Amino acid sequence: MVDFLSFRDDEPGQEPAVTFEAFAGQTNATAVRIEPGDDARALLPSLDRISLVEVNFPVFGDGRGYSAARILREAGYTGELRAVGDVLVDQIVAMRRCGFDSFRPDHPFDQTAVDAALARYADVYQKTVDGRAPVWAKRHPETTHG
Amino acid sequence: MYRYDQYDQSIVEARVAEFRDQTARRLSGALTEDQFKPLRLTNGLYLQLHAYMLRVAIPYGTLSGRQMRMLAHIARKYDRDYGHFTTRQNIQYNWIKLEDAPDILAELATVEMHAIQTSGNCIRNISSDQYAGVSADEVADPRPWAELLRQWSSFHPEFSYLPRKFKIAVIASPEDRAAMRLHDIGIELVQRDGVVGARVFAGGGMGRTPMVAPEIRDFVPESDLISYVEAALRVYNRYGRRDNKYKARIKILVHELGADEYRRQVEEEFAAMKQLGLDPPTAELDRIRGYFADPAYESGLPDSVDRSDPAFALWIDQNVKAHKQPGYAIVNISLKPAGGIPGDASSAQIDLVADLAERYSMDELRVTHAQNLVLPYVRKADLFAIWQALDDVGLAEANLDLISDIIACPGLDYCSLANARSITVAQKIANRFADPARQRDLGELKLKISGCINACGHHHAGHIGILGVDRKGVENYQLSLGGSGAEDASLGAITGPGFDENGIVDAVEKVTDIYVRERTAGERFLDTYRRIGMKPFKEALYG
Numbered sequence: 166m167v168d169f170l171s172f173r174d175d176e177p178g179q180e181p182a183v184t185f186e187a188f189a190g191q192t193n194a195t196a197v198r199i200e201p202g203d204d205a206r207a208l209l210p211s212l213d214r215i216s217l218v219e220v221n222f223p224v225f226g227d228g229r230g231y232s233a234a235r236i237l238r239e240a241g242y243t244g245e246l247r248a249v250g251d252v253l254v255d256q257i258v259a260m261r262r263c264g265f266d267s268f269r270p271d272h273p274f275d276q277t278a279v280d281a282a283l284a285r286y287a288d289v290y291q292k293t294v295d296g297r298a299p300v301w302a303k304r305h306p307e308t309t310h311g
Numbered sequence: 312m313y314r315y316d317q318y319d320q321s322i323v324e325a326r327v328a329e330f331r332d333q334t335a336r337r338l339s340g341a342l343t344e345d346q347f348k349p350l351r352l353t354n355g356l357y358l359q360l361h362a363y364m365l366r367v368a369i370p371y372g373t374l375s376g377r378q379m380r381m382l383a384h385i386a387r388k389y390d391r392d393y394g395h396f397t398t399r400q401n402i403q404y405n406w407i408k409l410e411d412a413p414d415i416l417a418e419l420a421t422v423e424m425h426a427i428q429t430s431g432n433c434i435r436n437i438s439s440d441q442y443a444g445v446s447a448d449e450v451a452d453p454r455p456w457a458e459l460l461r462q463w464s465s466f467h468p469e470f471s472y473l474p475r476k477f478k479i480a481v482i483a484s485p486e487d488r489a490a491m492r493l494h495d496i497g498i499e500l501v502q503r504d505g506v507v508g509a510r511v512f513a514g515g516g517m518g519r520t521p522m523v524a525p526e527i528r529d530f531v532p533e534s535d536l537i538s539y540v541e542a543a544l545r546v547y548n549r550y551g552r553r554d555n556k557y558k559a560r561i562k563i564l565v566h567e568l569g570a571d572e573y574r575r576q577v578e579e580e581f582a583a584m585k586q587l588g589l590d591p592p593t594a595e596l597d598r599i600r601g602y603f604a605d606p607a608y609e610s611g612l613p614d615s616v617d618r619s620d621p622a623f624a625l626w627i628d629q630n631v632k633a634h635k636q637p638g639y640a641i642v643n644i645s646l647k648p649a650g651g652i653p654g655d656a657s658s659a660q661i662d663l664v665a666d667l668a669e670r671y672s673m674d675e676l677r678v679t680h681a682q683n684l685v686l687p688y689v690r691k692a693d694l695f696a697i698w699q700a701l702d703d704v705g706l707a708e709a710n711l712d713l714i715s716d717i718i719a720c721p722g723l724d725y726c727s728l729a730n731a732r733s734i735t736v737a738q739k740i741a742n743r744f745a746d747p748a749r750q751r752d753l754g755e756l757k758l759k760i761s762g763c764i765n766a767c768g769h770h771h772a773g774h775i776g777i778l779g780v781d782r783k784g785v786e787n788y789q790l791s792l793g794g795s796g797a798e799d800a801s802l803g804a805i806t807g808p809g810f811d812e813n814g815i816v817d818a819v820e821k822v823t824d825i826y827v828r829e830r831t832a833g834e835r836f837l838d839t840y841r842r843i844g845m846k847p848f849k850e851a852l853y854g
Binding site: 201225226227228229231232233235239253255256258259260262263281282285286287288289290291292293299300301302303304305308 | 316318319321322325328329332333346349350432462463465466467468469470471472473474545548549553583584587588589591592593594595598
């Protein structure tokens with residue numbers, strides 16, 4: 166069973182993540198944890214000093230963290246983006262597509278299930294922040310922008 | 312119609328394999344029901360009162376004969392020999408075994424069908440006008456746009472755990488046959504300076520707080536469609552309420568923010584997202600459009616029809632609509648036979664309609680949000696043969712848009728959410744107004760019944776709406792008047808205290824009596840109600 170999963174080449178961030186509220190006042194903090202109601206856009210001016218963003222999922226059905234992740238990646242954030250909390254193995258494909266590159270689930274993953282999930286879909290319909298070519302780009306290699 | 316390429320096919324097959332794996336984990340006990348529930352729900356599998364219910368997506372209500380035949384096969388092999396066509400232009404099966412569900416999905420995949428996102432808090436099946444491509448009043452065919460949105464919304468990684476379900480409709484005519492403004496996002500294709508684009512409405516819906524969607528953008532060009540809709544969804548995903556299930560639909564967000572503030576936030580998000588290259592190239596919509604080109608119409612066909620059989624003539628007048636092509640007609644097949652269950656069809660009936668589509672309608676048919684079927688490409692010369700074939704299987708009811716053409720949800724006979732039965736009320740009303748001449752005299756009258764406040768039976772949009780509620784353990788029915796899901800969209804107003812099951816049938820009759828008494832020449836029920844208001848109806852009901 167796997168209680169931490171990373172898709173990054175560097176070492177996982179070890180610094181305890183401070184809360185979103187505390188982060189604004191702690192100019193030396195490099196790790197921040199955001200809750201579903203926090204506005205990820207407020208972090209954009211500070212992206213240079215952040216090396217770890219933890220996005221908490223108190224319940225798996227609260228999908229605000231997916232938008233938070235994409236907003237950070239769309240703004241150019243390249244540090245570690247970690248999904249924590251009630252994260253289920255059946256969600257990691259969508260989370261990877263939204264830019265998460267590490268996972269610390271409340272309940273450990275089964276590695277076989279992780280591998281099966283990640284290998285399942287060879288093609289995707291949307292362009293997101295994961296660099297995968299959507300099927301429309303594969304259909305029109307000559308005209309596709311970006 | 313659209314055909315899958317290798318990518319579409321591989322995605323649907325991957326989904327079958329994924330669901331087979333998830334189901335196996337559930338059956339082995341590796342997943343609890345709580346863990347399995349969100350997984351099965353995004354695949355249209357509900358646990359209902361008596362069994363699992365599987366909802367199969369029919370994108371924008373369009374089907375080929377081969378696909379229709381598969382729906383019959385599934386009814387026969389895995390269910391009790393019938394299926395139920397829904398107000399979302401889908402079909403659902405009420406008696407499914409969990410262990411069969413993966414095999415059903417595998418069979419569907421062989422005919423380019425699936426159950427992806429037919430439930431759950433995600434973007435649902437895209438609905439559209441059942442006359443798309445054959446109606447003279449459309450500015451463009453809405454189906455290519457709907458297909459583009461279908462692909463974009465399938466497994467959308469950011470929008471799989473929205474605050475609540477999300478329904479999108481696309482139309483392209485001034486006449487709204489799809490209740491577009493009662494959707495979370497409604498799109499009307501319009502023409503500006505010779506270019507087709509999307510007029511976008513947001514925040515409509517039924518349920519316990521019905522709303523008619525306000526316009527949020529008068530024109531989105533084709534090249535911005537996906538990034539604009541993506542921005543609209545992101546604002547909803549981030550700020551839609553999650554503290555109360557009943558306030559979680561986008562209509563509440565738009566209502567609480569106000570349309571202007573919601574629009575401002577969407578525009579701000581859109582300005583950022585437009586830079587990201589999220590929109591497919593125009594070549595992609597062109598590719599999809601290629602599948603929806605007009606079929607090979609014959610020219611020089613006769614427009615006259617032999618009306619010497621009176622029953623046939625009545626059916627033509629009621630159920631057959633004008634086609635954009637000379638010599639052709641649009642045939643509506645009513646799934647509301649007297650005493651039947653609205654929207655239900657047996658496997659034999661489904662097979663027969665598949666045959667008719669292949670033989671007489673360029674191998675294509677449609678499902679309507681009013682739970683009927685359409686053959687969109689029929690030569691007028693074939694109308695009599697079609698009518699005879701339909702009559703043989705009990706599908707020649709000439710009641711389109713009449714009082715017995717009732718929309719009804721499954722209600723307490725099937726649904727675990729329901730408070731009251733819908734089907735028996737629909738049957739009793741249809742029986743009360745069984746005389747076809749009386750129905751025709753009453754004219755267009757859209758009667759819609761929901762068995763609970765979730766409003767799956769669209770009662771808010773009924774000229775006459777009926778809502779079943781539970782009053783101290785007894786089924787009770789509220790009556791509302793004046794709703795419309797058409798281009799003149801409006802929400803019905805409740806008449807007053809509710810009625811019991813027989814009382815509601817009497818109440819409907821009293822209301823129609825007032826209409827007959829008060830109407831002026833050419834006025835529909837809805838027009839009369841709008842002119843004279845609620846008072847005379849109330850007096851008749853409670854005076």
